[in-house]
Amino acid sequence: MIKALFWKEWCEQRWKLAYGCVLLMGFVAVGLRSRIVQDEVIVVFAAAGGSILMALLVGMGLVAAERSDGSLGMLLALPVSSWKIFAVKMAMGALVCVGPIAGCMLLSLVMAAGREMSATRIIVPCLGGVAFGIVMLVWMVAFSIRQPSEARAGLVGIAVFMVWVFIISLDEISGGGLLSGSSLAITPFGIFDCTLDRNYDILPDVIQVQLAIGTCLLVWAAHRFGKLGRVKE
Amino acid sequence: MSEPAIKIEGLRFSYGRNEVLRGVDLVVPEGSIFGFLGPNGSGKTTTIKVLLGLLKPDAGVCEVGGLDSQKDMMAVRRSVGYMAEDQQMFGWMRVEQIVRWMGSFYPGWDEKFVQELLDFLKLPRKSRVKTLSKGQNSRLALLLALGHRPKIVILDDPTLGLDPIARKDFLRYVIGLLQSEGVTVFFSSHLLYEIEPVADYVAILKDGVIVKTDKTDQLRQSVKKILLRGAGDIELGGVGGVLDVARMGDNAAVTIEDYSETKRQAMEKKSGCAIVDELDLNLDEIFEAYIIGNRGQRVQV
Numbered sequence: 001m002i003k004a005l006f007w008k009e010w011c012e013q014r015w016k017l018a019y020g021c022v023l024l025m026g027f028v029a030v031g032l033r034s035r036i037v038q039d040e041v042i043v044v045f046a047a048a049g050g051s052i053l054m055a056l057l058v059g060m061g062l063v064a065a066e067r068s069d070g071s072l073g074m075l076l077a078l079p080v081s082s083w084k085i086f087a088v089k090m091a092m093g094a095l096v097c098v099g100p101i102a103g104c105m106l107l108s109l110v111m112a113a114g115r116e117m118s119a120t121r122i123i124v125p126c127l128g129g130v131a132f133g134i135v136m137l138v139w140m141v142a143f144s145i146r147q148p149s150e151a152r153a154g155l156v157g158i159a160v161f162m163v164w165v166f167i168i169s170l171d172e173i174s175g176g177g178l179l180s181g182s183s184l185a186i187t188p189f190g191i192f193d194c195t196l197d198r199n200y201d202i203l204p205d206v207i208q209v210q211l212a213i214g215t216c217l218l219v220w221a222a223h224r225f226g227k228l229g230r231v232k233e
Numbered sequence: 234m235s236e237p238a239i240k241i242e243g244l245r246f247s248y249g250r251n252e253v254l255r256g257v258d259l260v261v262p263e264g265s266i267f268g269f270l271g272p273n274g275s276g277k278t279t280t281i282k283v284l285l286g287l288l289k290p291d292a293g294v295c296e297v298g299g300l301d302s303q304k305d306m307m308a309v310r311r312s313v314g315y316m317a318e319d320q321q322m323f324g325w326m327r328v329e330q331i332v333r334w335m336g337s338f339y340p341g342w343d344e345k346f347v348q349e350l351l352d353f354l355k356l357p358r359k360s361r362v363k364t365l366s367k368g369q370n371s372r373l374a375l376l377l378a379l380g381h382r383p384k385i386v387i388l389d390d391p392t393l394g395l396d397p398i399a400r401k402d403f404l405r406y407v408i409g410l411l412q413s414e415g416v417t418v419f420f421s422s423h424l425l426y427e428i429e430p431v432a433d434y435v436a437i438l439k440d441g442v443i444v445k446t447d448k449t450d451q452l453r454q455s456v457k458k459i460l461l462r463g464a465g466d467i468e469l470g471g472v473g474g475v476l477d478v479a480r481m482g483d484n485a486a487v488t489i490e491d492y493s494e495t496k497r498q499a500m501e502k503k504s505g506c507a508i509v510d511e512l513d514l515n516l517d518e519i520f521e522a523y524i525i526g527n528r529g530q531r532v533q534v
Contacts, residue, residue, distance in 0.1 A: 004337035070321030077285060078338050079310035
């Protein structure tokens with residue numbers, strides 16, 4: 001039963017994985033080969049940009065595509081609890097989201113390890129990017145789960161991201177007073193920020209906070225996923 | 234007497250402040266073909282979604298095959314064949330893929346029967362679902378609803394969007410497949426001529442309330458159109474069961490339920506007019522009388 005759900009999700013999401021891999025790994029390959037900018041810029045940009053792009057791409061299609069196609073009703077009428085369907089969707093979404101970033105990390109290790117950056121300095125921001133991608137995916141899905149189309153889900157996802165960017169920008173403007181110290185941990189950028197700043201002391205706390213927030217968001221989303229909207233008769 | 238296939242008691246459901254179902258009571262006998270009639274927006278689909286545990290009612294109890302549709306919703310879904318209104322499936326799957334995929338969710342999936350059905354329903358195995366015609370799409374949805382050999386089948390307006398030929402074709406398949414098997418079919422529709430030839434029982438839902446439930450034959454026999462000859466205002470004040478009062482040429486036409494000799498005498502007495510004819514109605518006309526009938530007790534001739 002679960003295998004069948006995974007198979008369906010895989011068939012629906014695999015082109016996004018392929019698209020993400022081609023796009024991001026192509027960018028990394030060209031960037032590292034041409035050496036126009038420092039290797040670190042390429043790796044960090046691929047990890048950060050890739051995680052946002054993939055979270056948006058996956059998040060907007062995970063549930064909203066089924067809603068707009070009208071196939072969600074069929075899925076929810078199966079003799080499987082809605083939270084299992086949602087869990088499978090999220091698991092496959094996370095896999096597709098992190099796949100291209102993991103691919104970039106491997107490619108960077110092959111092409112540039114020991115050149116300007118050590119292997120560890122390549123791996124750490126990429127892992128931060130993976131975590132950031134999953135966190136952003138959770139935020140985007142949680143807020144866009146009831147949207148009737150992929151376009152609207154995408155807009156909601158962008159809005160969620162921009163709200164956090166706005167809050168962090170305000171924090172920067174106010175000289176770090178708004179989100180000072182550990183309060184940065186509550187933002188979706190928390191883990192990625194720690195890996196970039198090599199602030200490993202607070203990383204376990206940040207991960208715990210992110211796990212708690214992510215769990216709350218997922219429970220909220222799963223609860224709303226199983227609810228059907230008003231039907232036209 | 235055997236356990237009813239479906240039992241609904243005091244079902245209430247609201248979308249926010251909009252109360253869609255306002256105390257629905259219904260009993261569907263086992264092995265019957267039950268027509269669930271109602272105009273658009275009357276609450277048919279909502280009732281069906283509550284039956285399958287897809288919506289949680291505000292009040293009331295629903296039992297499907299003896300199982301509570303809220304407490305045992307997974308068991309209900311496993312035991313029932315359900316075809317949704319204008320059912321959309323995964324367009325990218327091939328017919329044979331979606332059939333195999335659905336089979337993995339039902340322990341009782343009968344692969345041999347499904348393969349026979351694919352031939353019987355003339356469905357192209359290799360075609361993608363999105364390339365099927367509307368008629369083929371409906372037949373595939375029917376196949377998916379029947380693949381696990383359910384004892385109860387719920388069809389929610391299954392012919393919606395089909396042209397008249399495809400509709401007849403579909404109904405022929407439904408009857409051919411289900412009538413001889415002793416399966417209970419709960420069939421919602423707003424097209425009366427669709428239900429009339431196949432349904433053993435009908436229930437009419439209006440504004441979230443069942444206004445009539447009866448055997449199809451009995452309903453046809455009990456509702457009559459009575460022609461009264463008279464002039465000026467004809468009043469029927471107090472005659473029970475009047476569904477519609479209208480002018481019909483020089484006569485007043487009164488559609489009345491549970492027509493009997495007592496009612497005949499009461500009508501003649503109250504109106505002071507002679508009854509000139511008693512007409513039988515088809516289900517379409519009966520439905521119309523229940524749904525949009527003029528319940529006023531006065532007509533001018």
